[in-house]
Structure formats: C-alpha cells, structure tokens
Amino acid sequence: MEVTLDFSKVKAIVEDYTEKVDSLIDSYADKKEQIISLLQDIQAEFNYLPQDVLVKISQKLDIPLSQVFSVATFFRAFSLKPRGRHVVTVCLGTACHVKGGQRLVDKVERDYGIKPGETTEDMRFTLEAVNCLGCCALGPVVVVDGKYESKMTLEKLDRVLKQYK
C-alpha cells in the first residue's frame, strides 16, 4: 500500500499540539508552585504526561527537570505512559475490599490480561486500582471514564465493559 504524507496536515497537528502545551504552561507562569495542577491539566488534555511536555515545563517555568519528574512520578494520579481509550478504575477502599473489590480487579486481569496500571495492547482499556473513591455506601464501585457503577458483581462488570469499544 502506498502511503502519502500530507505534510500540511502533519504540520497543523504539530502546531496545534505546541500551541496547547504552550498556552497551558504559560497560564501557570506566575504560579509555578501549582505544578501539580498544571500536570493535572496536561494529563486531562493528553491523557498522560508526554516526556517533551515535562521538559518544556522545566524550561519555561524554570523548575529543575528533576523536580518536575519527581512530582510527576510521586503522585499516583499521573501516568508517564499513554493510557487506553477507556480508563477502568476499581475502588479498593476498605468498604469495597470487604465487599469483594479485589475480585473485580482479578476479573479484569483474567479477561483482558492487564494488571492495575497497565493498558491493553489495542489501547482499549487501562486498568487502575484506587484506594478509595469516597463512594463507600455503594461498594464495590467501579468507575469507567468518570461514570460511577455501583454495587458491582462479576456479571455486571462484564455487561458494563462490553459497552466500551
């Protein structure tokens, strides 16, 4: 198959990316102590923290790259790897644990071959386990792309995940 590259399109994509990154970083120019918020905004935009963005943050805001990297790796909320199209978050807080939350993690692991923190090869799902979502009355809780699914069972999880392609 012959592949032709439309350079004007590629250029537009790159420019769009650069502009987004620059404007996000610039909006923190006078509040560089809020680097965690900045990283959250970056992750919300690109679904992970691309390496070149971390370098750019360090340069533009004059924060040592080591500090940017240490913050990006210290907090659980950040991912340095691209995540799947859908993020499946299983709550493993105490209340969800006593109601069988771990079995839901095990099931995703069995059915899709991913452990917490991993992404399926086809980029369909990223599995995450969190320590409490603060929705303890409805456990066990699973959140898919921000949508809360309560009182989960193995069968319900099957039905829910099938909706996400």
Add this chain to the structure above:
Amino acid sequence: MVEQVRKLLEKKLESPEGLESLRQSILAKRDPRRTCISVCGGTACRASGAEAVVDAFLDEIERRELQVQVSLKETGCHGFCERGPLVVIEPDKIFYQQVKLEDVEEIIDQTIIAGKVVERLLYTDPVTKEKITYEPDVPFYKKQTRIIFSTNGTIDPTNIEDYIAVGGYAALAKALTGMKPQQIVDEIKQSGLRGRGGGGFPTGRKWQSCLEAKGKVKYVICNADEGDPGAYQDRSLLEGNPHSILEGMIIGARAIGAHQGYIYVRNEYPLAVRHARIAIEQAMDYGLLGKNILGSGFDFNITINKGGGAFVCGESSALMASLEGKVGEPKAKYVHMAEKGLWESPSLLNNVKTWANVPLIINKGADWFSKLGTAGSKGTMIFSLVGNITNTGLVEVPMGITLRDMIFDIGGGIPDGKKFKAVQTGGPSGGCIPEQFLDTPVDFDELTKLGSMMGSGGMIVMDEDTCMVDVARYFIEFLKGESCGKCTPCREGINRMSEILSNITRGKGSPEDLDTLQDLAEVLGAGALCALGQTAANPVLSTIRYFKDEYLAHINDRKCPAGVCRELVRFSIDPEKCQGCLRCIKECPTGAVTGEKKQPHTINQDMCISCGACYDVCKFQAVIKR
C-alpha cells in the same frame, strides 16, 4: 457590561447590617409553605441515577406548567446513601427512596397534584415492617444529632442565598465586628473542639500558637485530602455545604491574621471541587471574601489546590510541601506547622469538619457546644457507616454514643442474617474492634484505649465472612503503596510486615511470625517520622490482639476460617443444590468446572486456582467454600 458591573456592586455587602437585610429580603421572597421537590445530589445518589431523576422532574414540571406551584432543588448529601436516589418533598418532608426515572410522573400526579403519598416509594422499617412517610421519622435519621450536617440536605450548595437564608455568614459578621482575634481563639478553646482529621489535637491550642507565632504572612489551610479508605464525610460536606467551610476558614483567618487560604482537595472529588469553586466565586461577589470583607477592612482570599492522589498528603507537613509544588514528603516536626509551615510561615491547618464546626461555635457559643459529647471529646462526629451493614451512609452523632447504638440502632445491624465480627475505625492508622467492646462509648480517648483511633470517622463494619488476617494484610499493602519512602523504618518495616502477612495468608507462616510482627511494630512506632509510619502497625496489632485464633488457624492448621484467603480455600459444588445452569462454567477462567446443562457440575481440583469466580456468580449457593 455596565449593567453587569452595577449588579455586582449591588450584591456586594458592605456591612453586617447589609447581610442581615439581605437575609430578610431572601426570606420575604420565599414562601415556606411552597412545595419543593428536593433531590439529593451527593455523589452516591448521582451514581445511582439522581441526575436523570432531576432532569425528568424538570421536564415534567415544565410540561404541566407547574412552575408557580412547585420548585425543584438539588441538594447536598442526605447521608442515607444506601437508599438513593433520595427525593424529599418539602415542606412536609415526605421521604421517597430509590426513586427511578419511571417514578417521576407518579410523584407529580399523586403527591404534587393530588396531595397523596406514593406508598411503594416509602422506606419500610426492617424491624417493624412499618412504612415511614416523613424523613425525620426514619430510624436512620431519628437517632442522629445533626449540627454540621443539619442543612446539608436542604440547601442548594451552588446558591449562596440558600446558605444566607439559614443564617449563614452571621458568625463571620459577629467575629468581624464584635470580637477581637484573641476572643475568637478563646471561644474555640473553651468549646473543647478537637481536630476532626485524625489526631484529635485541641483546635484552640493550635489557633493560639498560630496567633502568637511571629510572621508577617500567615496562612489558613483546609485539609480536604480525605484519604482514609472508607471515609467520605469531608467530600459530602464540601459538596453539600461548601459555604460553611469557607465561613469557618475566614473566621480562622481573622483570628490569626491570615490573608490567604488554601483548600487542598482530592482530585478524585470533582463535584466537591466544582462546588467549592462556585462557592468561592459567589462569596467574592457578595463581599464575603476578597477585599474589605463586610466593610470591616479585613482582606482574605481562598485558592483551591487539587491533590495528586497520595495518601500521605493528608499529613500536614506533606500537604504543605505539595502546596509548594514539591513531592509530598513529611518533615520532622521539631517546630509545629502553626509556627513554621507553608513557605516557612505560620500556617493554620484544619480538617473540613473542624472548619465546619467553627461558625456554629461562634454563633451559638462555646457553652452550647461543650454540652454535647463526653468529658474529653466535645461536639458531634460524622461517621461513615459502611461495609457489611444494612443502612450504609453518613451519620452524625454526639461523641460518646456506643458502637452498638451506632451499628445496630442507626445502622440496622448486619445484613443477610450474618454475624457481626469487628468494626474497623481510624483508617489505616486505626484498628479492628471486636464484639465484646460494642458497648464502648465512641470518643477520641476510648477508641485509642482499644488500640484503634477516631481518625477521620470511617467505620467499616465486618461480618463473619471477613478474614481478619486478610484485613491486616490489606491495610499493610495499602500503606506499602502509600509510604513515601523517605524514612527507613516505614519503607522497609512495612515491606517486611507485608511479606510476613502475605506468607501467613498463603499458609506459609510460622509461629515466630507473630513475634516478628510485634517487634517490627515497635520499631515503626518509635522510629518513623510521621503518623503514617508510626501508626502503620495498628491494624496488625489490633487484629493479633483480638483475633489471635485466626492467625493461629492460618499458621498451624493452614486454614482460613472465613474462607477468604484463596490459597487456603477449596471450592466444590453441592450436587443437591446445583441446578446445572452453566453460569459457573462460563465464568471459570481455567476450565476447571465441567458439566452438562441441567446436570450437577463438578470442579476439577487439579485445575482450580481458587479464584472464587464460581462462588460469586452462583445464584443457588451451590458452591461450597472450605
């Protein structure tokens, strides 16, 4: 544009009298007898479908042109999360639970138009089997004393006028005009309020040292990094009544002389962030935040910071490091944060619930507050009653109530006829309390005596099917992931404990293990830098103390009495009960279950990995665990 500016200026309150006259005018506009459909908009009810119910009500009201007779309000969390989505018809407080989309039309027809009650949506008392019509009569609410939660279920958290209408910001007006900073601190001291975030440190003492601390710049911080698994009351307050927290913070700022405040809130709580943000904007518009608050000349601003999902950031020095844009590692506290905290300046940090208590104490006085509770623990506490319990949800009770009252009277006991085994309080720093102590009054000191602690108010009830060794392992695994790794006793000690516990749950433990665990616990308590490490062993120590026989069963008999620890459990199928539905065959990941349709199935023990999937999906309780 000019119109907008004029409106803004109009809203801006310039004196306490202005606030009071605004309150009167809000009340005059409102008819207290007008019907209002109030839908709980807490995270739990939303997860159960409350938003769709709200939309359906709005559509229906519009379709039938009922806008004049009836209003609709989305409130904060009512607390009875188990029964959501909750709908309360004001002013009579008719209480509908588990309301679905298809019930909306009937509620409008029957209750709003015909004035009748829809029986099938009422709550049934599980003991008396009686249907209960009104919210305050539901046993879950009846035995609570709601002070900081009192208006959570009635006001719209995104409308500052709702808060002002119930007397909001009156305490601030009082503190700004009638009280000197020292008087404010004295009032808090006399009230006996203790920090609601975990440690229970006397709030007034903290305020006093921050007031006295030298420093031109001081900060006020609200700790909403609610990390304890199984606790969600801070979320609920910030979502449902954000202005009460702002008001507390402004009063605190006035008392110590701070002009900048921070709310450090978990990123996992998007609704709480949104509501806090709206509340700050509205308070600015009304002149209750920002420059020259209520014309008093006092300036104060609040910024929201979202956390990055690290449990250790609930610790004050780690939280402040994170506010400074650094990794959340705790510092040794030779000098208190109240004297040298954020950017080395005196910083007053309190938990969400602590802040929410402040306006009440200023309004009603220290004497009123100190009449509630026990000798050493004043006021009320919000607990999240969760786990294996019938009525899960948030309950606010006076300090000193017994565990039994809370679990059996308010919580309705253990579901499915199971037996109570333990209640876990205090999160990963707390412990498990067994049945013989159910009559203990709950306060800071009594829980500590039992080897647990108050913590942030999580109360996880566990039934007979819970393995206590597994619970200990769970908490240690939790802390292993959350330890920041800065100090050796915590980093290495917790790892060793995790190894030992995981061996025990796999049937590979030895009798000396219990001594080693105790030794490690001692080292952690003495050597770790912050409370995360110092208290990390509590879940292990308390389970060894009260459930030693379970540990011994794992170690000596290689058995898990509760049938939880996978490698010590065997699954089989009871041919009498098995209906041959093929469900477990479909679910079994290794193909160990075989059989024909409508014939009893069997499990090939050599292939079984004890994952328990068959047990979970069986509708006939035909899978036996032993």
